[in-house]
Amino acid sequence: MLFSDYLSRRRLTLIVMVLITALMISACGAADTGNGNSNTETVQTAASDPSKAVETNSEGDSKVKTISTVHGDIEVPVHPQRIVAEEYLGSLIALDVIPVGAPGLTIKNYYFKESLEGIEDIGDYGKPSVEKIVALNPDLIITGNAEKTYEQLSKIAPTIVIPYGDLKNAHEELTYFGELFGKEEEAKTWLEEYDRRIAAAKAKVDAAIPTDATFSIMEDGEKSTWVYGDNFGRGGQAVYQALGRKPPSGVAEEILEKQWAELTAEMVSKYAGDYIIMTSNSSTMEDYKADPIWGSLPAVNKGQMYVWPEERSWYYDPLAVLAQTEELADWLSKQDR
Structure with a gap:
């Protein structure tokens, strides 16, 4: 082997080693960035249903996602811990999502009042007490009627307004909230049992009534x-x-x-x-x-x-x-x- 050939091969080896080292440093830097403590997300605009929201680059319960509402796109917690629900309590309870506050009228709901024992009364249905809601320190507010109070409520916590009638039946309600809370499977299971029992009830009636x-x-x-x-x-x-x-x-x-x-x-x-x-x-x-x-x-x-x-x-x-x-x-x- 000529000495010149030897030098050429040595130069090539050094170049390759430098390139490999540079790539390794670059990869480590990217990994460190991904494991940082930032809770900020780059979230794409969601469609009107919560399943279209995109979550990225956050940690634990501090995650947020963006959903579209009648008041525009808002950021909401992915895993809310303290929910004030003026409306839609039946769907929340079906998914085992128990709020910290609700109107007195819904707390007394004949069909699930036992599930809401100890829940704080936030005042009249349609006219909740802003002071009582503030005291509960919610991280999410859900309502179907906030024409007069939305500005106040939205300053307390992210507020989702779903006007009455937008969700027209049990399937639309459970599907919506299942996607909002990441409980799609629970919603599907509950609706399957709901459909089975409704079908059995309908069959009884059809057999007795023209x-x-x-x-x-x-x-x-x-x-x-x-x-x-x-x-x-x-x-x-x-x-x-x-x-x-x-x-x-x-x-x-x-x-x-x-x-x-x-x-x-x-x-x-x-x-x-x-x-x-x-x-x-x-x-x-x-x-x-x-x-x-x-x-x-x-x-x-x-x-x-x-x-x-x-x-x-x-x-x-x-x-x-x-x-x-x-x-x-x-x-x-x-x-x-």
């Missing part, structure tokens, strides 16, 4: 009567959505579009179906039978009216709808054809 029988969802307003659609509580979700029943044909389009109407005594017969689900805190079935107007309705004459109190009919969260559907199915399955 499929073309009409239903009315009503409430005693003392001086007037109110009639409701399929997304306004009082059993509407249970009857029209879960059991698949319909209002009287002459008023069905109006009721399902507007969702409510106030009736005078003279209008009641027009809106009365073959079956009436009536919310009343003061009148009984016997009272309706004795009333000249109500007693003349076929549904009342035949005993095809179900009277229950507001504390059982008013709520419309997934837990309530499931329980209401099974309660009404038990009653309907005992009716004569």
Whole structure:
């Protein structure tokens, strides 16, 4: 081997070693950056559902993600620990997400009040106490009605406003919150059981009641009567959505579009179906039978009216709808054809 060849090979070896060393230093630097203590994320804009939010480069419960809301894109904790929920408690409880505060009305919810023992009362539904919420030091606020309070609430903690009606049924609610809290599998499992029980309840009713029988969802307003659609509580979700029943044909389009109407005594017969689900805190079935107007309705004459109190009919969260559907199915399955 010539000496010149030897020098050439030595130079090549040195160059290769320098390049390898440089690459190793560069890789170590990148690894150190990734393991730093920064909690800042580069988060892409999310779509309207939480599953589209992107999480990057953060640690533990300090992670945040960006979601789109009616008030624009906001950053929320990936794992919130102290939630104040003015609305949607049924869906949260189904996913084992228990808030630290909620309105007194929802804390008393007939269908899950035991799950909320010890939860702080934040005041009236729709008009929460800002002072009480501040005292709870929340890291996330969830509400369906914050037109007047959003500016104040959003200064306390990230505030997600989901207007009532945007999530139209149990599937939309559980799916949304499952994605928000990273509990997609829990939501899927809960909904599978929900669907199974709803299907069983519907089968009981279909076996006992003609499929073309009409239903009315009503409430005693003392001086007037109110009639409701399929997304306004009082059993509407249970009857029209879960059991698949319909209002009287002459008023069905109006009721399902507007969702409510106030009736005078003279209008009641027009809106009365073959079956009436009536919310009343003061009148009984016997009272309706004795009333000249109500007693003349076929549904009342035949005993095809179900009277229950507001504390059982008013709520419309997934837990309530499931329980209401099974309660009404038990009653309907005992009716004569």
